[in-house]
Amino acid sequence: MKKNTAIVLAVLLLLAFFLVSCEQPTEKITKPKQELKSEYGDLVKIDFVLSLENGTIVDTNKEDIAKKAGLTTYMKGPYQFILGQSGKVKGFDKAVLGLKVGETAERIIPPSEKELFIKINRTKMYSRFTQVRKYLGFKKEEFKKMFKKEPQINLTVYNETFPWKYKIVNITENYVIGKMNVKQGEIYTLPGFSWPSKVFKIGKNIVTFYQMPKQGQIINTSYGTAKINLTGSRIILRHEPELNKEIKKSIKLSPGFNIDQKFKIIKITDKDFTIKRVGILADKTLKLKVTLLDLIKNVKKVNVNESISLRLVPTKQ
Structure with missing residues (x-):
């Protein structure tokens, strides 16, 4: 009799332990979501201001800035293009590489051509x-x-x-x-x-x-x-x-x-x-301020030859 009672108690204890274990919340392990960055061939939408070293604005898509700078021809509203095929000065597309949506960056675009005399x-x-x-x-x-x-x-x-x-x-x-x-x-x-x-x-x-x-x-x-x-x-x-x-x-x-x-x-x-x-940007050092508003990945395969080194805009001390 005592032996049977001991067996029943042992079974009840095991059952109770199993039920308690099942009630414990399971901790989910999730990988952090990787933010997408702009690459050649992506369809990107940007706001930008392109200026000379002396601060003279030469191109922008922002109407208020364009009017203030006296520009007569400019793109109104967000500028959308396939990265690598902007049609802008050489080095422009490279300056937009690696940006996340919502990110703003400033880049120095060096001259791609020598001054011609x-x-x-x-x-x-x-x-x-x-x-x-x-x-x-x-x-x-x-x-x-x-x-x-x-x-x-x-x-x-x-x-x-x-x-x-x-x-x-x-x-x-x-x-x-x-x-x-x-x-x-x-x-x-x-x-x-x-x-x-x-x-x-x-x-x-x-x-x-x-x-x-x-x-x-x-x-x-x-x-x-x-x-x-x-x-x-x-x-x-x-x-x-x-x-x-x-x-x-x-x-x-x-x-x-x-x-x-x-x-x-x-x-x-x-x-x-x-x-x-005179009158061209390719032989000038340019400053680009750009904000990536949106992008769609891998819209088109683009062959790009932009052998030009970009520099970050130095932080004022």
Whole structure:
């Protein structure tokens, strides 16, 4: 009897221990949530202010700041783009890398290009003889718009775009071929010149003109005025550039691709003058203040080549 009682008590104790153990709360182990950071290929939405070292604001999406800075062209509202394809100055996208949503950062973007200076000789020499192609091809549709006529062989046409008339000598499926209708000794003002030129020689494919500016003639150039001196076969042009004058000059970026850029005359000597490229941000040290408002991960695969080192904006002591 005592033995049976002991067994029952032992079972009851085990059961009670089991029930108590089941009632104890189980502690859950969770990993901390990792915050997402911006990477190339993400669709990001930002607020930003881009300024020069002296504090001059050059770009922003904030309307109040843009108006205060006197900007006339700017993006209104949050700027959204695929990181790596912002279309902004080189280094801009890299400055937005690694940000969390809601984070604000300041970065220094160093120049990606060197300042461009060009030295130009004040005295230029040109041949008084210049050549023009005798034949010119027009696309059929352009011909009809330009001359208001249907093309016909031996038809002579004129448009004020050209100093002379053209005589149609051939018509193909897509083009109308015109021949300059000029005679030796005739005088014309060639495109881009402000003085007369005489037809000197008519060759098989080329017409040669002899330029006839006046001795001592003053002409206007993009740099300022220039004075003409003449020899029998040469035109000698002496530039009188204007200090601080801003001009446009075509710069070759790659074979077959030129672009007009703005320059400023910064120095004049007796022999030459120097122009400096202005109006671009690529040769400036820039300060960017940016806040990441939102991002969507991995929207597009982007190949990026931004070999430029960014610096943090130094903290004021």
